[in-house]
Amino acid sequence: MNEASEGLNLASRDMMRANELNWDARTSVHIGSRYYGLEDGKASDPSRWFAPFEWEDLGELEGRDVLHLQCHLGTETIAFAQRGAHTVGLDLSGQAVSSARELAQRANISVEYVQANVYDAAEVLDGRQFDVIYTGKGALYYLPDLMPWANTIARLLRPGGRLYIAEFHPLLNALRPRPHTGDGPDLVGHDHHASSLAIGHDYLASGAIQRESTHTYTDGPALLGATDFFEWMHGLDDVVNAIVTAGLQIERLRETSQLPWRRWDRMARTREGWWQLPDDEPRIPLLYALLARR
Numbered sequence: 001m002n003e004a005s006e007g008l009n010l011a012s013r014d015m016m017r018a019n020e021l022n023w024d025a026r027t028s029v030h031i032g033s034r035y036y037g038l039e040d041g042k043a044s045d046p047s048r049w050f051a052p053f054e055w056e057d058l059g060e061l062e063g064r065d066v067l068h069l070q071c072h073l074g075t076e077t078i079a080f081a082q083r084g085a086h087t088v089g090l091d092l093s094g095q096a097v098s099s100a101r102e103l104a105q106r107a108n109i110s111v112e113y114v115q116a117n118v119y120d121a122a123e124v125l126d127g128r129q130f131d132v133i134y135t136g137k138g139a140l141y142y143l144p145d146l147m148p149w150a151n152t153i154a155r156l157l158r159p160g161g162r163l164y165i166a167e168f169h170p171l172l173n174a175l176r177p178r179p180h181t182g183d184g185p186d187l188v189g190h191d192h193h194a195s196s197l198a199i200g201h202d203y204l205a206s207g208a209i210q211r212e213s214t215h216t217y218t219d220g221p222a223l224l225g226a227t228d229f230f231e232w233m234h235g236l237d238d239v240v241n242a243i244v245t246a247g248l249q250i251e252r253l254r255e256t257s258q259l260p261w262r263r264w265d266r267m268a269r270t271r272e273g274w275w276q277l278p279d280d281e282p283r284i285p286l287l288y289a290l291l292a293r294r
Contacts, residue, residue, distance in 0.1 A: 008119065008144060008145060008148070012208075015144065015230040016092070016142070016144070016230075018226075018228055018230060019092065019229050019230055020093055021225075021226040022223075022226045022227070022228065023091075023092060023093035023096055024093050024094060024096070024226065025223045025227070026093075026223065027073070027093060027096045027099055028095070029216050029218060029220040029221060030073060030216065030218055030220070031073070031099055032220055033218035033219050033220045034218075034219050035217075035218035035219055035261070036073060036218065038073075038075075046076060046077075046078040046079035046082065047079050047082075048260070048273055049075060049076045049079070049137065050076070050079060050166075050260075051166070051258065051260070051272065051289075053254060053289065054164070054166055054289060057254075057289060057291050058132065058134075058164055061080060061083040061084060061085040062083065062084035062085070063084060063085070063086070064084075064085045064132055065086045065088075065129075065132070066080045066085040066086065066088070066130060066131065066133075066134065067087075067088045067090065067121075067125075067134070067156060068087065068089045068133075068134045068135070069090055069118050069121065069133060069134070069135040069153075070090070070091055070092070070118055070135055070139035070142070071090060071096075071100065071113070072093070072096050072100070073096055073099055073100050073103060074101075074103055074104060074111060074113065075103075077089035077100065077104075077111055077113075078103070078107060078109050080132075080134070081104075081109045081111050082109065085132070087111045088111070088112045088113070088114060089111055089113045089114070090113070090114045090121055090125075091113070091114075091115060091116075092115070092116070092117055092118065092142075093115070094115045097113045097114070097115040101113050118149060118152065119148055122152050122155040125156065129155075129156060129158040129161065130156055130157060130158065130161060131157075131158060131161050131162070132161065132162050132163075132164065133153055133157060133163045133164070134164050134165075134166075135164075135165055136164075136165045136167035136289075137260065137287075138167075138168060139167065140165075140167055140239065141231040141234075142231065142232070143232060143234075144208065144230075146239060146242035147242050147246075149242065150243050150245065150246035151246045153243075153248070154246040154247055154248060157248075160293065161293070161294050162291060162293050162294075163243065163248060163292045163293075163294075164289070164290070164291050165239065165288075165289065166287065166289045167239075167290075169236075169255065169286050169287055169288050170203055170233065170234070170235050171203060171285055171286070172259075172285075172287070173203075173205075174200070174202065174203040175198070175199065175201075175284075176197070177196075177197060177198075178198040196281075197284075202233070203235070204235060206233070207232070208230050208231070208232055209230065209231045209233070211229055211230070211231060212227050212228050213227055214227050236288065239290065240290075243290070243292050247294070248292040248293060249292060250290065250292045251291045251292060251293055252289075252290070252291040253288065253289070253290050253291075254288060254289040255287075255288045256286065256287050256288070257277065258270060258272075258274040258276045258286065258287065259274060259275050259276070259286050259287055260274055261275065262275045263286070264277070266278060
């Protein structure tokens with residue numbers, strides 16, 4: 001256990017262990033899901049998970065050392081290697097890391113994968129440092145404390161190295177569909193005939209949220225055990241303050257109304273292959289991207 005993980009209380013470590021088991025259980029479902037598009041056991045188009053502005057912000061990656069934290073199946077991690085980066089993916093779940101290795105091998109892409117708690121990354125990677133650290137799109141929800149996380153990132157970055165976060169906006173988690181009169185109960189994440197969106201959950205939430213679900217966020221069968229997991233909501237202020245306190249300098253912050261997947265049924269596909277609400281609805285931020293430098 002390193003100095004970062006030692007900063008977590010016993011309850012937080014136990015909750016992260018529950019999350020590890022939950023993600024182990026999710027992995028086999030995700031591998032077979034249409035959501036991830038793993039045709040013939042390969043990631044069909046890893047770049048589809050990236051908005052064009054992400055590549056603009058990240059810049060040239062050829063020959064760069066890139067670390068993808070909380071990489072899950074490595075579908076995004078592979079995209080960095082395809083652009084010529086020396087790429088490492090790190091994830092809490094042993095099952096996910098094993099599957100990620102198989103996917104990279106089938107695609108004939110060279111990626112190094114490491115199983116570790118993100119708080120232990122600096123020790124597990126034995127002092128290695130990177131030019132770029134990438135994380136997001138559902139990663140920060142599973143971290144109980146962003147201060148030791150940001151300190152760990154600062155240790156992993158070379159001087160001049162960059163952190164890039166592309167994460168779902170806190171507002172996205174606060175919204176839920178407002179159904180038509182007579183519709184059934186609202187199911188968060190499954191808006192079938194909702195007429196509008198409303199603030200239905202705390203935007204300024206704090207503390208651990210325990211959840212239990214027999215199904216994951218993708219299509220596919222029920223999980224085989226380990227259905228309990230924990231999430232922690234982090235506002236933009238939590239993220240910014242942790243990064244600044246760790247000594248990194250924020251260079252850019254973006255907010256976008258687009259998502260890489262169809263959060264609500266009435267969302268329309270963009271020319272780039274992402275999804276957004278219809279043009280006659282108000283523009284609201286659903287994802288943000290933050291670039292910081294050591």
